[in-house]
Amino acid sequence: MVRYILKRLVISIITIWLLATVTFFLLRTLPGNPFQTEKLLTVEMQERMMSYYGLDRPLMEQYFTYMKNLLQGNFGYSLKYTNRTVNSIIKSTFPVSAELGLRSLAVALPIGLALGVASARKRGKIIDYICVVIAVIGVSIPSFIMGTFLQYIFAIKLKLLPVSQWKTAAHTILPTVALALSLMATLTRVMRASMLEVTMQDYIKTARAKGLGEGRITWSHQVRNAMIPILTMLGPMVASVLMGTFVIEKIFAIPGLGQHFVNSITGLDYTMTMGLTVFYGIFLVTANFIVDILYGLVDPRIRLAK
Amino acid sequence: MSRKILEIKDLHFSFDTYAGEVQAVRGISLYLNKGETLAIVGESGCGKSVTVQTVMKLVPTPPGRLKSGKIIYCGEDITHYSQKEMQKLRGSEMSMIFQDPMTSLNPTMRIGRQITEGILKHENISPDKAKQRAIEMLAKVGIANPEKGFKRYPHQFSGGMRQRVMIAIALVCNPNVLFADEPTTALDVTTQAQILELINELKQELETSVVIITHDLGVVARTAERVAVMYAGKIVETGLSRDIFYKPKHPYTSGLLESMPSAGQVEKTLTSIKGTPPDLFAPPKGCSFAPRCKYCMNICTQTDPDEVQLENGHKVSCWLMNPQAEKRELPGRKSRLSTQKPLKEGI
Amino acid sequence: MSNMSVKLPADAFRPVKQTSETSELITRPSLTFWADARRRLMKNKVAMLGLIIIFIITLMAIVVPVFSQYSYEQQNLSNTNAPPSTEHIFGTDSHGRDLWVRVWYGARVSLAVGVFGSIIPSLIGIIIGGISGYFGGKVDMIIMRFIDIVMCVPNMIYIILITLFIGTGPVALIIAFAITGWMGTARSVRGMVLQLKEQEFVLASRTLGASSLSLIFEHLVPNTLGIVVVSMTLGVPAAIFQEAFLSFIGLGIKPPIPSWGQLANTGISVFRIYPSQLLIPAALISMTMLSFNLFGDGLRDALDPKLRM
Ligand SMILES: Nc1ncnc2c1ncn2[C@@H]1O[C@H](COP(=O)(O)OP(=O)(O)OP(=O)(O)O)[C@@H](O)[C@H]1O
Numbered sequence: 036m037v038r039y040i041l042k043r044l045v046i047s048i049i050t051i052w053l054l055a056t057v058t059f060f061l062l063r064t065l066p067g068n069p070f071q072t073e074k075l076l077t078v079e080m081q082e083r084m085m086s087y088y089g090l091d092r093p094l095m096e097q098y099f100t101y102m103k104n105l106l107q108g109n110f111g112y113s114l115k116y117t118n119r120t121v122n123s124i125i126k127s128t129f130p131v132s133a134e135l136g137l138r139s140l141a142v143a144l145p146i147g148l149a150l151g152v153a154s155a156r157k158r159g160k161i162i163d164y165i166c167v168v169i170a171v172i173g174v175s176i177p178s179f180i181m182g183t184f185l186q187y188i189f190a191i192k193l194k195l196l197p198v199s200q201w202k203t204a205a206h207t208i209l210p211t212v213a214l215a216l217s218l219m220a221t222l223t224r225v226m227r228a229s230m231l232e233v234t235m236q237d238y239i240k241t242a243r244a245k246g247l248g249e250g251r252i253t254w255s256h257q258v259r260n261a262m263i264p265i266l267t268m269l270g271p272m273v274a275s276v277l278m279g280t281f282v283i284e285k286i287f288a289i290p291g292l293g294q295h296f297v298n299s300i301t302g303l304d305y306t307m308t309m310g311l312t313v314f315y316g317i318f319l320v321t322a323n324f325i326v327d328i329l330y331g332l333v334d335p336r337i338r339l340a341k
Numbered sequence: 342m343s344r345k346i347l348e349i350k351d352l353h354f355s356f357d358t359y360a361g362e363v364q365a366v367r368g369i370s371l372y373l374n375k376g377e378t379l380a381i382v383g384e385s386g387c388g389k390s391v392t393v394q395t396v397m398k399l400v401p402t403p404p405g406r407l408k409s410g411k412i413i414y415c416g417e418d419i420t421h422y423s424q425k426e427m428q429k430l431r432g433s434e435m436s437m438i439f440q441d442p443m444t445s446l447n448p449t450m451r452i453g454r455q456i457t458e459g460i461l462k463h464e465n466i467s468p469d470k471a472k473q474r475a476i477e478m479l480a481k482v483g484i485a486n487p488e489k490g491f492k493r494y495p496h497q498f499s500g501g502m503r504q505r506v507m508i509a510i511a512l513v514c515n516p517n518v519l520f521a522d523e524p525t526t527a528l529d530v531t532t533q534a535q536i537l538e539l540i541n542e543l544k545q546e547l548e549t550s551v552v553i554i555t556h557d558l559g560v561v562a563r564t565a566e567r568v569a570v571m572y573a574g575k576i577v578e579t580g581l582s583r584d585i586f587y588k589p590k591h592p593y594t595s596g597l598l599e600s601m602p603s604a605g606q607v608e609k610t611l612t613s614i615k616g617t618p619p620d621l622f623a624p625p626k627g628c629s630f631a632p633r634c635k636y637c638m639n640i641c642t643q644t645d646p647d648e649v650q651l652e653n654g655h656k657v658s659c660w661l662m663n664p665q666a667e668k669r670e671l672p673g674r675k676s677r678l679s680t681q682k683p684l685k686e687g688i
Numbered sequence: 689m690s691n692m693s694v695k696l697p698a699d700a701f702r703p704v705k706q707t708s709e710t711s712e713l714i715t716r717p718s719l720t721f722w723a724d725a726r727r728r729l730m731k732n733k734v735a736m737l738g739l740i741i742i743f744i745i746t747l748m749a750i751v752v753p754v755f756s757q758y759s760y761e762q763q764n765l766s767n768t769n770a771p772p773s774t775e776h777i778f779g780t781d782s783h784g785r786d787l788w789v790r791v792w793y794g795a796r797v798s799l800a801v802g803v804f805g806s807i808i809p810s811l812i813g814i815i816i817g818g819i820s821g822y823f824g825g826k827v828d829m830i831i832m833r834f835i836d837i838v839m840c841v842p843n844m845i846y847i848i849l850i851t852l853f854i855g856t857g858p859v860a861l862i863i864a865f866a867i868t869g870w871m872g873t874a875r876s877v878r879g880m881v882l883q884l885k886e887q888e889f890v891l892a893s894r895t896l897g898a899s900s901l902s903l904i905f906e907h908l909v910p911n912t913l914g915i916v917v918v919s920m921t922l923g924v925p926a927a928i929f930q931e932a933f934l935s936f937i938g939l940g941i942k943p944p945i946p947s948w949g950q951l952a953n954t955g956i957s958v959f960r961i962y963p964s965q966l967l968i969p970a971a972l973i974s975m976t977m978l979s980f981n982l983f984g985d986g987l988r989d990a991l992d993p994k995l996r997m
Pocket residue numbers: 356358363365383384385386387388389390391392404621997
């Protein structure tokens with residue numbers, strides 16, 4: 036087990052290193068420089084800024100400096116937010132995105148899985164159709180449309196909830212629901228398909244031949260086996276949700292991390308983009324690692340393979 | 342009480358598919374005596390599994406549909422039992438072992454629990470007692486170190502061992518009838534012999550009646566007192582094993598016997614039956630074996646033959662049995678089987 | 689009364705000559721896999737409804753811009769933000785452009801991006817996955833590790849990066865999707881190829897001397913075709929969604945060329961005053977995605993061999 040963890044760790048570190056390197060050079064090949072976009076700066080001032088941030092040095096030198104800092108967990112200064120480090124920006128915005136993400140997952144995961152199970156158990160019945168319809172509509176409405184409508188109906192028309200911002204618990208409801216709906220729809224679809232797949236397995240027939248009741252078969256035989264594909268998608272899903280979603284954050288004016296992903300790239304804020312990419316990579320690798328451990332708990336065959 | 346523990350009368354079972362009705366079982370009648378082993382043999386797809394799974398109501402309906410017929414267990418008509426009522430019978434009164442031990446155990450559940458959940462369902466005993474019973478059963482089916490085996494997962498066992506576990510699951514509640522659906526097809530030859538041996542032993546010990554399904558007449562010879570030969574959803578010949586082996590009356594049975602290797606038969610190539618079984622979507626007019634039959638006559642392609650009774654409960658459905666037909670001597674078994682144990686006396 | 693005891697004419701018992709044909713002839717009038725799948729698909733009403741909606745929307749996208757008296761960029765500043773009327777079926781936007789024509793021209797863009805943005809990456813994925821799975825060893829390892837690394841970053845980041853390189857517009861978007869979207873398909877095709885490789889028929893044709901490339905394409909890929917077709921179909925709404933998302937953040941299609949995403953984005957800003965400007969493109973996006981999802985689901989059910997009989 037220790038050896039396995041060590042091996043995973045080494046692979047993860049190499050992955051992150053390659054990721055950082057590729058992103059670093061990719062970003063630098065983009066046309067333009069970070070200060071060009073601000074019209075107020077003269078060419079001379081732009082050059083001063085470039086040299087202030089060390090961007091006029093040879094590329095390889097910059098790369099090694101960056102890597103050295105990265106090793107110490109230092110993502111450097113943002114090129115756009117004067118005097119703010121990338122670390123401090125992440126520190127202040129990530130908790131907001133993560134909270135929104137966790138709230139949505141806490142809603143979507145149990146409901147999505149339950150709907151998937153219910154729908155598969157009642158295949159071809161009314162309940163199944165209702166679940167399938169909800170799920171397919173859920174994945175077919177883009178989040179920015181869903182978010183806008185929810186906001187319009189519940190905040191502007193009915194005035195039940197705050198329109199935007201992230202302050203009290205009431206502020207969290209609409210964005211949580213908007214995000215949770217699409218997650219829930221996806222989970223329902225996958226869980227339903229997975230349950231149906233398991234239903235056709237021989238061991239379900241064995242369980243029936245033992246005389247077990249349908250409820251018993253569902254809970255102790257089907258659900259656990261059907262969870263395996265869900266776990267596979269859970270790693271990337273959790274990572275992307277906790278890292279913030281640009282659309283929801285923009286619509287509801289939430290000070291989260293998601294907006295920085297988009298803004299930093301379009302604004303050529305190299306250090307910010309680099310920092311976010313590496314942070315995301317580390318987060319995803321960790322999430323996948325946790326998922327693999329969970330995998331082992333659910334599926335004994337995998338435990339031995341280690 | 343009658344000696345018949347299970348009786349099936351004129352069973353018709355179909356599947357409704359997009360393409361139409363598949364008549365998987367077309368009028369089967371058979372019975373099982375207390376304590377005996379009945380073998381059902383026939384080519385792949387002739388409806389063997391559907392027949393026995395219909396008795397246990399394990400075929401999903403729809404697409405399956407019981408069209409007509411009666412199933413009588415211990416004198417009681419269970420044909421129209423609900424799934425709830427069947428759950429009480431399954432596992433405790435009748436159980437089933439499936440063909441592929443690799444897929445018929447739940448991979449994410451410990452062997453022990455897979456055995457005890459059946460006991461706990463049917464008997465009102467404490468989990469500890471159930472565990473005790475399960476471990477005893479594991480020992481009985483020949484799992485070395487049953488306490489340890491109890492805690493293991495299926496993938497930690499070989500195919501033969503898993504089939505032993507399946508047998509333990511099936512027999513732990515001491516059912517009256519065991520359906521073994523090709524229990525040895527997926528195993529290698531030596532393991533096959535051991536598993537059959539085990540089924541025979543446990544059957545004696547627990548006084549279970551067994552229905553064993555197989556393609557392999559060698560298996561029949563090792564286990565069964567009586568045989569039912571199925572072809573295209575019907576039973577074409579049935580009788581005591583020795584009658585079927587040495588005095589087959591149906592060309593299909595005879596063909597099966599000829600295609601079976603025996604001791605001392607090394608060089609001679611095996612003769613197999615030419616052609617493929619008919620389509621169960623639209624079974625042909627007349628005898629369904631006619632298109633492949635060496636002795637096919639005009640009448641065979643027109644009308645299905647009715648059953649003819651011979652001695653010892655030997656029954657056959659073939660136009661050759663008609664007094665007007667030319668007498669034919671059908672080849673049966675000449676030498677003893679290579680792996681043969683003495684055949685038990687029939688009833 | 690048993691039919692055995694009935695007296696029959698002697699002719700009935702004359703033997704029939706069995707030829708090898710007669711015994712082979714009696715086989716199922718077998719439906720081929722595709723015919724079978726098609727029949728099942730046609731019976732699926734929901735999937736067919738999806739297909740019909742897709743068809744209608746496509747037809748409108750082709751026809752409307754051709755026959756309309758307005759063009760998608762023609763402005764009329766004296767008639768801005770007009771409500772729907774007989775003259776302008778969907779009204780006009782803040783520049784006085786006819787929204788009916790803009791919506792259906794936008795449908796062209798969105799559908800093209802959706803369809804090609806799904807098919808092209810899938811094809812690339814099939815080729816790379818096939819190669820990776822078939823050759824195995826070092827090639828496989830390098831490709832798979834590459835995918836692992838690239839997949840550590842949300843797709844959207846690469847797409848944004850690429851659009852910064854090659855600019856915006858429908859073609860640029862499709863290229864960006866092509867570069868970034870093949871990995872999932874490649875992974876699953878590789879998995880399927882590995883599985884099929886084990887099977888005997890590949891061995892058999894290898895001994896007959898087929899070259900490895902023709903092997904991949906003649907045997908392996910057709911076997912995985914069903915799954916890939918389904919994932920392509922379900923990829924269309926995903927690509928339409930991505931286009932809409934990119935237009936929403938201002939990196940997709942740039943005005944004056946319309947796309948649904950871009951129309952919806954414009955609509956959001958005036959939603960509270962002129963709701964129809966958001967509702968129309970939003971409804972079309974959702975309906976199209978829904979139709980493709982329904983059709984894709986039906987296709988998957990139709991092609992699932994386990995449901996086949
Ligand atoms: N779910 C189903 N839907 C439609 N047809 C089915 C279904 N299950 C079985 N059949 C058909 O019923 C017929 C009998 O099947 P069955 O499984 O009983 O055959 P078998 O004799 O057990 O064969 P094998 O030796 O291969 O197990 C086959 O022709 C099969 O195609």
